[in-house]
Amino acid sequence: MSHLVYGRLMSVDRTQVLRAAAALLSRRATATMDEVARAAGIGRATLHRQFAGRDALVRALEELGIQELEAAHDRARTDEGPADEAVRRLVAEVEPVAPLLSFLVTENQLFEGDQQNEGWARLDARVSDLFRRGQEEGTFRIDLTPAWLTEALYGLIGSGAWAVQDGRVAAKDFQYMIAELLLGGARRSVEK
Amino acid sequence: MSHLVYGRLMSVDRTQVLRAAAALLSRRATATMDEVARAAGIGRATLHRQFAGRDALVRALEELGIQELEAAHDRARTDEGPADEAVRRLVAEVEPVAPLLSFLVTENQLFEGDQQNEGWARLDARVSDLFRRGQEEGTFRIDLTPAWLTEALYGLIGSGAWAVQDGRVAAKDFQYMIAELLLGGARRSVEK
DNA sequence: ACCAGATGAGACATCAATGTCTCATTCGAT
DNA sequence: ATCGAATGAGACATTGATGTCTCATCTGGT
Numbered sequence: 408m409s410h411l412v413y414g415r416l417m418s419v420d421r422t423q424v425l426r427a428a429a430a431l432l433s434r435r436a437t438a439t440m441d442e443v444a445r446a447a448g449i450g451r452a453t454l455h456r457q458f459a460g461r462d463a464l465v466r467a468l469e470e471l472g473i474q475e476l477e478a479a480h481d482r483a484r485t486d487e488g489p490a491d492e493a494v495r496r497l498v499a500e501v502e503p504v505a506p507l508l509s510f511l512v513t514e515n516q517l518f519e520g521d522q523q524n525e526g527w528a529r530l531d532a533r534v535s536d537l538f539r540r541g542q543e544e545g546t547f548r549i550d551l552t553p554a555w556l557t558e559a560l561y562g563l564i565g566s567g568a569w570a571v572q573d574g575r576v577a578a579k580d581f582q583y584m585i586a587e588l589l590l591g592g593a594r595r596s597v598e599k
Numbered sequence: 600m601s602h603l604v605y606g607r608l609m610s611v612d613r614t615q616v617l618r619a620a621a622a623l624l625s626r627r628a629t630a631t632m633d634e635v636a637r638a639a640g641i642g643r644a645t646l647h648r649q650f651a652g653r654d655a656l657v658r659a660l661e662e663l664g665i666q667e668l669e670a671a672h673d674r675a676r677t678d679e680g681p682a683d684e685a686v687r688r689l690v691a692e693v694e695p696v697a698p699l700l701s702f703l704v705t706e707n708q709l710f711e712g713d714q715q716n717e718g719w720a721r722l723d724a725r726v727s728d729l730f731r732r733g734q735e736e737g738t739f740r741i742d743l744t745p746a747w748l749t750e751a752l753y754g755l756i757g758s759g760a761w762a763v764q765d766g767r768v769a770a771k772d773f774q775y776m777i778a779e780l781l782l783g784g785a786r787r788s789v790e791k
Numbered sequence: 792a793c794c795a796g797a798t799g800a801g802a803c804a805t806c807a808a809t810g811t812c813t814c815a816t817t818c819g820a821t
Numbered sequence: 822a823t824c825g826a827a828t829g830a831g832a833c834a835t836t837g838a839t840g841t842c843t844c845a846t847c848t849g850g851t
């Protein structure tokens with residue numbers, strides 16, 4: 408019993424399947440279960456054995472996304488140093504998860520916002536806290552609510568991910584474009 | 600033949616149906632044809648008589664959205680006056696169309712972006728031109744490309760529409776939040 | 792009042808995706 | 822090499838939405 412993983416016999420790598428699914432669904436949110444299976448290099452039956460159904464798959468993707476976002480937050484140490492620099496670090500760390508994030512956000516929009524998942528609430532709170540801290544430190548303007556800044560960050564990350572995927576923005580500019588617009592806006596400022 | 604409209608006998612108001620569809624689909628993008636029909640107060644058969652199918656309905660919504668956005672642009676006179684003020688006017692004029700716009704944007708993302716609709720291309724060009732003009736006038740920073748600023752504007756409008764619909768942002772703050780963030784960013788600036 | 796045309800309701804066939812199941816094959820541990 | 826477990830491929834039933842059709846009813850113009 409050397410290959411027991413989580414009490415089950417090992418077989419297909421669950422995480423690997425999830426990553427393949429994320430990669431595909433981020434591009435085409437309407438991809439079928441069969442397509443997901445092929446993208447993951449496994450049979451449809453096996454996919455169904457691992458995830459009871461499409462809903463279960465999406466929920467698993469949600470968990471994965473939340474995990475990775477939490478990890479990104481941790482790595483970015485958003486509670487340390489100047490708030491604007493923390494935002495930059497956060498954007499940088501979130502970049503790899505951006506396509507999955509935008510998929511999950513739109514997915515959540517589709518299915519009526521019945522139950523605000525606890526994980527999302529916690530993430531929202533972390534982002535929101537960051538902006539609030541920036542306001543208290545005098546770095547961020549106080550006429551834009553932390554809730555809106557949080558929404559805007561998600562929105563810009565989604566737009567950025569999609570613009571990159573579509574070739575309208577170079578991948579290397581992703582972090583810069585988002586962070587700069589979010590922090591400094593489009594208007595030319597006197598400083599700098 | 601007093602009630603001939605566009606060569607067809609009048610009956611249900613096509614535009615009114617489209618508006619009802621827009622209102623519903625903007626909230627629940629997966630709403631069924633039957634739901635759309637009920638929302639419009641007509642029978643499903645009649646809905647099918649007017650729009651060959653779901654695709655046709657969405658395409659009609661697309662045309663409607665494009666029309667209204669063009670009209671918003673015209674009213675905002677985005678080629679007059681300082682670019683930043685033009686952006687403000689544009690955001691204000693676009694606000695009523697925001698939910699429909701965000702629906703169409705995500706819808707377009709779902710179906711593979713094979714052929715860029717001519718209408719969207721023209722709208723993109725108008726927005727893009729506005730930002731370019733601002734850069735040439737020295738109002739906007741030049742390190743953010745017009746293409747990205749255009750994406751960002753759409754993204755923020757979508758986020759704003761959704762945040763309002765979800766009650767996380769007050770409807771009355773919609774224009775201000777978007778325009779201020781887009782123009783000035785989150786960082787507190789020295790001026791003002 | 793009459794009539795052509797449009798509507799609404801529902802029956803119906805179709806279609807695509809989903810979920811379940813079977814079975815031969817393959818893989819890994821021993 | 823052998824055995825048990827997992828896989829892949831495909832058959833199959835189910836489901837939900839779609840699109841078509843019919844027919845009774847209604848409406849607006851004459």
